[in-house]
Amino acid sequence: MESYELTFEPDDRYNAFLTVCKKAPYSKGKLSGIAVAVKDNISTRGIETTCASKILKGYIPPYDAHAVELLRNSGAAIVGKTNMDEFGMGTTTENSAFGPTLNPCDTGRVPGGSSGGSAAAVASNMVPMALGTDTGGSIRCPAAFCGIVGLKPTYGRVSRYGLIAYANSLEQIGPMGRTVSDVSTLLQVIAGKDRHDSTTYDRPYTHTPVADIKGLKIGIPGEYFGEGVDPKVAGVVKTAIGKLEELGATTVPCSIPSMKFALAAYYVTCTCEASSNLARFDGVRYGPGADSKKSWHEAYKEVRRAGFGTEVRRRIMLGTFALSSGYYGKYYAKAQIARESVKSDFARIFSEVDLIAGPTMPSIAFKLGEKSDPLSMYLSDILTVPANLAGIPAISVPCGKVDSMPVGLQIMGRPFEDERVIDAAYAYEQAVS
Amino acid sequence: MAEDQVIVGLEVHCQLDTKSKLFCGCSTDYRDDGPNTHVCPVCLGLPGAMPVLNKRSIEYAMKVAKALNCTVLHESEFSRKNYFYPDLDKAYQITQYDKPLAEGGYLEIESDEGGERRIQLTRIHVEEDPGRLVHMGNAERGKYSLVDYNRAGIPLIEIVSEPDMRSPKEARKFLNKLRATLEYLSVFDSDKEGSLRVDANISIKGNERVEVKNITSYKGVEKALTYEVTRQKNLIRRGQRIERETRHFIESTGITQSSRSKEQEHDYRYFPEPDLRPLHVQSWVAGIVLPELPDARRERFMAQYGCSLNHARTLTGELKLANFFEKVVAADPKGLSTLAATWIADTLIGELNYRSMNLERVDTAGITELISILKQGTITDKSGIDVLRVMLDQRHNGEPTETPAAIISRLNLAKTTGDNSAILTAIEEAITENPRALEDYRAGKGGALNFLVGQVMKKTRGKADPGELNRLLTEALAKREA
Numbered sequence: 037m038e039s040y041e042l043t044f045e046p047d048d049r050y051n052a053f054l055t056v057c058k059k060a061p062y063s064k065g066k067l068s069g070i071a072v073a074v075k076d077n078i079s080t081r082g083i084e085t086t087c088a089s090k091i092l093k094g095y096i097p098p099y100d101a102h103a104v105e106l107l108r109n110s111g112a113a114i115v116g117k118t119n120m121d122e123f124g125m126g127t128t129t130e131n132s133a134f135g136p137t138l139n140p141c142d143t144g145r146v147p148g149g150s151s152g153g154s155a156a157a158v159a160s161n162m163v164p165m166a167l168g169t170d171t172g173g174s175i176r177c178p179a180a181f182c183g184i185v186g187l188k189p190t191y192g193r194v195s196r197y198g199l200i201a202y203a204n205s206l207e208q209i210g211p212m213g214r215t216v217s218d219v220s221t222l223l224q225v226i227a228g229k230d231r232h233d234s235t236t237y238d239r240p241y242t243h244t245p246v247a248d249i250k251g252l253k254i255g256i257p258g259e260y261f262g263e264g265v266d267p268k269v270a271g272v273v274k275t276a277i278g279k280l281e282e283l284g285a286t287t288v289p290c291s292i293p294s295m296k297f298a299l300a301a302y303y304v305t306c307t308c309e310a311s312s313n314l315a316r317f318d319g320v321r322y323g324p325g326a327d328s329k330k331s332w333h334e335a336y337k338e339v340r341r342a343g344f345g346t347e348v349r350r351r352i353m354l355g356t357f358a359l360s361s362g363y364y365g366k367y368y369a370k371a372q373i374a375r376e377s378v379k380s381d382f383a384r385i386f387s388e389v390d391l392i393a394g395p396t397m398p399s400i401a402f403k404l405g406e407k408s409d410p411l412s413m414y415l416s417d418i419l420t421v422p423a424n425l426a427g428i429p430a431i432s433v434p435c436g437k438v439d440s441m442p443v444g445l446q447i448m449g450r451p452f453e454d455e456r457v458i459d460a461a462y463a464y465e466q467a468v469s
Numbered sequence: 470m471a472e473d474q475v476i477v478g479l480e481v482h483c484q485l486d487t488k489s490k491l492f493c494g495c496s497t498d499y500r501d502d503g504p505n506t507h508v509c510p511v512c513l514g515l516p517g518a519m520p521v522l523n524k525r526s527i528e529y530a531m532k533v534a535k536a537l538n539c540t541v542l543h544e545s546e547f548s549r550k551n552y553f554y555p556d557l558d559k560a561y562q563i564t565q566y567d568k569p570l571a572e573g574g575y576l577e578i579e580s581d582e583g584g585e586r587r588i589q590l591t592r593i594h595v596e597e598d599p600g601r602l603v604h605m606g607n608a609e610r611g612k613y614s615l616v617d618y619n620r621a622g623i624p625l626i627e628i629v630s631e632p633d634m635r636s637p638k639e640a641r642k643f644l645n646k647l648r649a650t651l652e653y654l655s656v657f658d659s660d661k662e663g664s665l666r667v668d669a670n671i672s673i674k675g676n677e678r679v680e681v682k683n684i685t686s687y688k689g690v691e692k693a694l695t696y697e698v699t700r701q702k703n704l705i706r707r708g709q710r711i712e713r714e715t716r717h718f719i720e721s722t723g724i725t726q727s728s729r730s731k732e733q734e735h736d737y738r739y740f741p742e743p744d745l746r747p748l749h750v751q752s753w754v755a756g757i758v759l760p761e762l763p764d765a766r767r768e769r770f771m772a773q774y775g776c777s778l779n780h781a782r783t784l785t786g787e788l789k790l791a792n793f794f795e796k797v798v799a800a801d802p803k804g805l806s807t808l809a810a811t812w813i814a815d816t817l818i819g820e821l822n823y824r825s826m827n828l829e830r831v832d833t834a835g836i837t838e839l840i841s842i843l844k845q846g847t848i849t850d851k852s853g854i855d856v857l858r859v860m861l862d863q864r865h866n867g868e869p870t871e872t873p874a875a876i877i878s879r880l881n882l883a884k885t886t887g888d889n890s891a892i893l894t895a896i897e898e899a900i901t902e903n904p905r906a907l908e909d910y911r912a913g914k915g916g917a918l919n920f921l922v923g924q925v926m927k928k929t930r931g932k933a934d935p936g937e938l939n940r941l942l943t944e945a946l947a948k949r950e951a
Binding site for chain 2: 078085092097101198308309312316317318322328332333336360364368
């Protein structure tokens with residue numbers, strides 16, 4: 037294959053990139069020569085991949101994540117690795133070991149997280165599109181906060197092979213871009229079955245967005261406009277939903293009663309999985325090594341204490357506790373039951389409606405340092421985690437502003453109806469632009 | 470059950486002899502290669518790598534389940550067993566926990582009292598092998614360990630028995646029978662170093678049980694359990710309590726050592742492996758065609774070759790031995806099988822064990838020839854053993870080999886036939902030199918005749934035909950009596 041080289045020297049004043057590839061190779065193909073940024077928890081052969089953690093400083097993967105391989109095959113130029121909350125644990129990108137990313141719309145505010153670097157890189161026009169990952173909202177939240185489009189695909193639609201796992205059963209790699217078309221194009225490249233990821237389905241995405249939502253029924257869950265949601269944000273989103281009605285969709289109120297368990301189910305599940313996933317970072321095989329003069333368990337403790345940030349340590353400890361003998365039934369098993377009830381709530385609603393719409397985030401982007409209390413930060417995930425628990429596709433598309441900051445309209449669909457979710461977002465985007 | 474009845478249950482881990490590892494495409498044939506040469510992102514546990522189940526390993530495990538009469542569950546699932554250790558690259562082992570591949574089943578073994586005994590099984594599950602630590606260094610330079618992940622991800626099955634065995638010997642018989650069954654199924658190679666590991670639970674009736682870990686050989690099981698029986702019975706005799714604990718078997722010294730410490734009290738925090746889908750393979754069971762298994766082959770050896778129960782048991786107790794026997798007698802099953810059964814099951818095995826020699830190095834054609842010669846009666850049994858020893862030594866020492874006929878001719882071992890003069894001379898000498906034996910014989914002591922037979926054999930260097938010798942000696946003694 038003929039190889040070309042893209043020179044990439046961005047003015048990264050927002051700390052969006054952890055690694056910049058000044059000379060990015062690319063080839064011919066659908067995305068030939070297009071600069072794509074990749075979140076730093078996605079393995080890139082030959083390019084340092086740290087998950088924004090000190091514990092992986094210097095780790096250069098010997099292999100490409102499947103999504104990255106597909107990107108390269110499509111001709112895209114991988115121009116750099118983007119900043120994030122360490123291992124994806126956060127909603128602000130402030131939990132990066134290498135400093136926070138700033139929101140290009142207001143540098144006094146966070147870009148959202150955990151894919152804040154990817155969102156900022158796109159929003160500031162450093163790249164047209166980027167890969168993010170979404171475990172509990174990590175693509176949609178920064179998309180909403182930075183005023184771009186971000187899609188969490190159906191669980192199993194995009195291979196996770198090479199994505200450094202935080203919470204395997206919840207997360208997906210997904211596209212981020214300035215337009216729904218770009219997001220759709222990127223999804224065309226990365227979706228499909230991968231023999232390296234047993235949880236993928238043979239559901240490639242070949243769709244081109246169609247701005248037609250006539251006759252679609254859209255459910256509006258009361259919980260998405262209730263307590264904890266900034267009324268100004270709710271107002272902007274309601275206006276956007278009115279636009280969807282104008283375009284020929286009908287809306288019906290609906291209810292997701294299991295929402296009251298969703299956050300708890302989410303945080304138990306993700307911390308349990310994380311406590312196991314992150315146990316391998318011990319300094320033996322990669323990352324900064326341990327003092328080999330010490331006994332192995334002393335060395336492990338030292339490496340892990342020095343390598344993990346506060347939020348990561350907190351979640352590892354929470355998950356370890358929740359899986360402990362005697363507590364498993366009380367936490368993990370219960371969380372799975374709650375998760376099932378979220379799934380069945382969605383299944384029930386989707387038997388009557390085609391899509392569900394509401395705000396992506398309950399507020400506009402936080403000020404830097406505003407969410408220093410972890411619990412209040414966890415609460416801000418309430419509108420995004422249900423889609424991860426249920427494995428359904430969900431997109432965030434810009435739908436206006438509050439206090440000059442962007443607001444995201446979230447549209448969710450049935451499993452493997454990413455096409456319909458994209459069409460609805462596209463119809464909205466075309467109508468307002 | 471006796472007051473101090475020994476109760477034993479086993480957890481047996483066997484490496485499945487698949488070509489590639491359980492969750493990646495790496496080759497399992499690592500034993501002759503350097504460390505960390507059979508590895509990839511998956512079995513190295515590199516960040517982001519994901520397991521993909523090797524279908525063949527599940528087929529192998531299901532063969533075992535079917536052969537051991539287990540019930541394959543409608544849904545089984547992989548779980549993570551979380552613990553830190555440098556040989557475990559992901560810091561968790563992918564194994565099966567509350568939804569194993571199969572449950573129940575049994576294995577029949579020969580009981581200590583003779584006859585068959587049914588040992589019930591609890592479950593069979595599939596899991597991955599961890600890597601291996603190689604301990605280096607010395608007192609002066611300091612000790613350190615190196616890690617080799619070639620073994621990481623090799624498929625294992627764990628077969629858990631109910632506490633149904635009643636002695637260390639029965640435990641060993643269980644293992645031997647299990648090994649034979651797995652080898653007949655072509656899913657296991659017991660010759661591969663480290664292919665088997667056993668944890669044993671042992672208690673004396675009415676007392677706490679002790680888990681003995683780190684047993685890596687067939688003999689080791691009996692040794693470790695025998696040591697434990699003595700240790701536990703001694704404690705009870707002295708009125709002390711047996712503590713529920715985990716002990717490690719030290720193969721070199723044959724003892725077990727308590728390994729109880731806070732560090733090793735694990736809480737494995739099992740939970741379902743989110744990167745693998747649940748298994749629904751029950752429907753495969755019907756399609757599995759089992760080969761002839763040890764019990765069936767034993768019955769066939771008795772029916773087809775007229776083997777005694779004991780010979781049939783020994784010969785079919787190892788796949789290679791059973792195949793060897795059938796190859797030896799193939800040319801003339803009717804004529805050779807009785808003699809071959811005795812010579813192979815009794816004599817050959819003993820001679821091989823004495824030399825620590827592998828059956829594979831024995832020349833089948835040579836054994837067939839030797840047994841044919843024995844059948845013709847042109848050499849004595851004693852000479853037969855001499856010939857066999859020469860044959861084995863030549864192979865064992867890598868010397869040029871000879872056929873049995875050549876050995877017999879070179880050593881002049883052919884039986885003296887027709888001309889009895891040499892034997893008669895030897896008989897006369899033996900009687901004359903041992904007047905005491907003559908007296909004893911006259912007094913009716915049976916041992917005297919055997920003694921004289923031995924003396925004559927010595928003088929004729931074993932070439933005398935025992936039947937003929939007996940006849941001639943009795944005649945000679947009768948003459949003396951007259």
